[in-house]
Amino acid sequence: MQRLRFVDLWKRQPEILDEPIEAPIIIVGLPRSGTTFLQQLLAADERLRPIPFWENLAPLPAHDPAIRPPEDAPLIAQAEANVEGLRRTAPGLLALHQLGAEDPEEEIYLLGPAFATTVYEWVYMVPGFASWFAKADHRAGYRFFRQVLQTLQWMRGGRRRFLLKAPQHMEQLVPLLEAFPDAVVVETVRDPLTAASSLANLCCYGQRLRTERPDPLAAGVASEAIVSRLVQSYIRDRDLPFVDARFVTVPFADLMREPVALAERVLTAARLDLTDETRAEMQRYLDANEGKERAPVDYGPADFGIDIPRLRDRFQGYYARFGLSPDPKFAA
Template identity: 30%
Template sequence: MLVPHTLFRAADRLAEPLRLLDKPFDERELIETARRRAGSRQAATDDVLEPLGRWLTSLATEARLSVFGRISARWDALRLLANLLRFREEERQDPAIAELPVPSPIFITGLPRSGTTFLHSLFAEDPGNRVPRCWQTIYPYPLAGEAPTDTARRRQLVDRQFRTFARLAPELLSVHPLSADVPQECSEITAHVFQSLRFDTTHTVPSYTAWLDRVGHLEAYHFHKRFLQHLQHQYGTGPWVLKCPDHVFALDAIATVYPDARFVFVHRNPVRILASVARLTEILREPFTRRIDRLAIGRQVAERWLDGARRITDASTEGRFAPQQVSQVHYDRLIRDPLGTVSSLYRHFGMDLNEPAMERMRAFLAARPRGGYGNNEYRLEDFGLDPEGLREGFRGYTSYFGIATEARNLRATGQAAAAA
């Protein structure tokens, strides 16, 4: 099980003295390689030259990439570029793809580890809803030699890739679902145009993140809609239910691209989740880097989600969305009565929840106690974080939404990663 990890770490020790791991990437070479492999003459990827370059520069200068990290970054970039080229080719053959309507999508968001994945998974059990699956976000179109209706090969390939990654990060499976068929976060979609906070989670890339914060997310969400149109073109329409904590940093962009968007904000005590967020960040980064800095991770997740909580609060206090567009869900109620919570959301948004869909949700809950996660305990202090300081920092958010923060009102620490 640990052989791949051992081999890669041995390669790191050999490559580091030779300064091979911090060499600059060449974004133009990657674009040309992707075009050559696709047999494409189109300039479909030139518009991502700057964000791609920003990400690659930050990787080379700040991320302290491991051998596996460099291999993965190149593979990731080429895969994303290949998908962009395929999108352009499909649009050339059928321009109507870009005109497909994407009406009233639901965006589930909130602080990470607050139950958003759990809620998204319940919505995904209703066959009437559309959710982007992991395999669809990684390989949105058939591979070479694959029939348009054949998805088995892509599913198998993604599951094999996930198994490889799980060998390098074995704890991941206990804190986050990893399967080709589970619903995927939208950060994997926006990664295609290299404007995604997904990269900030898996790597230490502060200069890239600062650039992304400056330029905003509007272009990324224009592509986000385009991606959904391509999935609809292949698999049919239906109300989209989407999920990502990072949506809280792009609410204005979402409202611009999807004026009729609907939002579900899931709330949980931030002091209870940040150690889990920090540990998940550490787990995700470990295979890609030669050095983990727990204190830096702690500072990063605290600063990022203090900002995220402020944005969630501001969206509500400013009345940014019409009441019928928004619903607030508390984690405690979601865990105590998941089906009742989902039923109330369906009613709020005027959706029909039929008995077959309810039965599928019941089966999902029966098969996955605690949302399918292990009982994990993490300490804020391990990441240099002070519980009292965090409680004070998040006070505006927790007071406004009525979120309990005192220890006597909280359940066992082991729930930190449950139903994330």
């Protein structure tokens, strides 16, 4: 239905597709590599426009979207109800991933109307969809996604630079950069084994929404396949000549140690100065989150049947590309 509403709006308001999308900042990186933290830190800069959770879930208002400005309050209230529902049914999920109705969120739901999202694979573990998604050409889907962003900008105004992020972009660099040829791509880097076990844990939480008996081993098989595909696709495409000059590398350890300095590096690459106001807002965000309770990481690859030596060998190109040493806590 959402796709049909977008297409109908574009037919009635063709000027939407002339909206400029200027040099978005797009964060790509494996799960648990700091993508959420970095996006929320950069969102302190008012010149940037992230996609909040509510807008991901319901980008179009209930009324005719051609009527501006849209009535967003009901959409925000519905997202708040969704978050509260998760808090009751899957509190551990919210402890793993900070989520609020108005918090910046990855655009996996906005990619849904284009059938270019990994939600059905990563969260719901639909094998048939996973097989199709891995083989499909998603260039049309990413072009559709660009048009969705043009629509959000047309409806809500502002023309700020979009601040996007999604791990799935790692395996879609070519479609991503064809859709956004002037993008600044920020790559967060961490041992992929951290991502594999974290994603398996997420898959288990997704199973808990549908069954009382999640299957950790099935989640491990799925996460191995997903992370391997992300890493191998990324290494394959990362050094293509037309993408090389637009990347900013952010090692996870450096981001945790000097977050504002790393954020400034990203802004500099995007030809933006770190203003005193933005620096102060970033520090307020850090202070507000300091000491905030986080879910303890009490799981590891072995809990999901993940074969550490096999993945170590599979990820050698990634380790070499970014000068990473395998995390010693994942001893074979």
